[in-house]
Amino acid sequence: MPRNGLLLVAGALLTLAAAPQALAAGTAAAPAVGSKAIAVQPMTTVEGGVKSWVSLGIEQWSGETMYQIGYPVAFDGGVENGYFPFSELEFPLDVNMASLRVGVEFSDRIPVYATLKKPVKDPSDNMTDKDWITDSNPTRLDIYSESSISSFDATVFDIDAGYKFLRMPQIALSAGAGYLFQKFDYDVRLLHQWSPSGLPGYDYYGDGQTALNYEITYKVPYMQMRAEFRPIPKAEIFARIAYSPWAAAEDHDQHFLRNKDNKGDLDGDYLNFAVEGRYEFAPRWFVSAGYEYSYLDLDGTMTAEFYGIYDHTVTEHVESHQSVFFITAGYLFGKGAN
Structure with missing residues (x-):
């Protein structure tokens, strides 16, 4: 288990351990409620001033990061055209992450959120490598291999800010921008390689040594919209959608057994949506x-x-598909807490 992930988990346990004392203090300070009806207000409502919160959580990820390479291929002095792809590597994202989330809201108009995530469990699925090397039949899979993940690390950091252009007792809408940083780092050991098409000379097993390291970093400035709903007192539902045409990535693939070093530079699109219920x-x-x-x-x-x-x-x-289920526990600071 990565050390940073352990630190986040330890922090979560310490936070929850302090809950009984804080709960007792909060209960003692709570004013008595009479028979008058209490107006429903969003938990994030603060007329002036600052409200903030912090939470610690655990996440179950699934999905993958996949890269393909193919023609055109440029050499010194020329370019060779052909089919795409002729090679594909897929790295699993079936991991558990510990998360630290922080939110600050200024004058009930400007929310700012930040999230840091680190892994607490390495991927259990294998990395796969596929090659199509027959020019006369480019759709025929010629080489296939699977490798175990011997070492894994990741850092995910997301920060965004917005402005609430609509505020009602039970709903609020905001628009803004953010920045996402993701870095995934894999060491893999070959398990077995063979030729599904029957080509000779490609069937062998790994010897246990690290055969490949792959590292990819995503840097994504994005636009977003958020919605907050208050269906009942003390409960809220949050939703977000974000998009960017300015996503950028750099990856580095080292094939140790072949002394081959690959470095990529890419740009493209990012899409995200999220929903969360809080009580x-x-x-x-x-x-x-x-x-x-x-x-x-x-x-x-x-x-x-x-x-x-x-x-x-x-x-x-x-391409990367990232599906995340999460739970958190947190504490509200400042004005506006129920």
């Missing part, structure tokens, strides 16, 4: 659960070197 079960304390989906689609080029010497540049395509 304030005690003064200032809340729990939440939700779902988030992200999709990245990028195109660019990848350069290849052998033994540190430039060899060629290929066309590259990257």
Whole structure:
């Protein structure tokens, strides 16, 4: 388990351990409620001043990051055209992440959110590698291999800010912008490679050593809209949709057994939507659960070197599907907490 993920989990346990004392203090300070009806107000409502919250959570991820390479291929002195792709590598994202989320709202108009995530469980699915190397039959899969994930690390950081252009007792809408940073780092060990099409010389097993390292970094400025709903007192539903045509990625693939070093530079699109339900079960304390989906689609080029010497540049395509279920527990600071 990565050390940073352990620190986040430890922080979550310490936060929850402090809940009884804070709960007792909050209960003692709570004013008595008479027979008059209480107007329904969003938990995020603060007429002036600042309200903030912090939460710790755990996430179950699924999905993958996949990259394909193919023609056109540029060499010194020429370009070779052909089919796409001739190679595809898929890296799993079936991981658990610990999350730290922070929200600050200024004058009930300007919400700012930040999230940091680190892995607490490595992927259990295998990485797959596919190659189509027959020019006369480019749709025939010729080489297939699976590799186990021997080491994994990731960092996900997301920050956004918006402006609430609509505020009503039970609904609020905001628009804004944000920035997403993701970095995934894999070490893999070959398990078995063979030729589904029956080509000789491609059937062998790994020897347990690390055969490949793959690292990809996404940097995404994006636009977003958020909605907040208050169906009943102490409960809220949050929804978000975000999009960017300015997504960028850099990846680095090192094939240790072949002394091959690949580096890619890509740009493209990013789409995200999320929904979360939150319930304030005690003064200032809340729990939440939700779902988030992200999709990245990028195109660019990848350069290849052998033994540190430039060899060629290929066309590259990257896709990532990221599906996340999460639960959190948190604490509300400042004005406006029920």
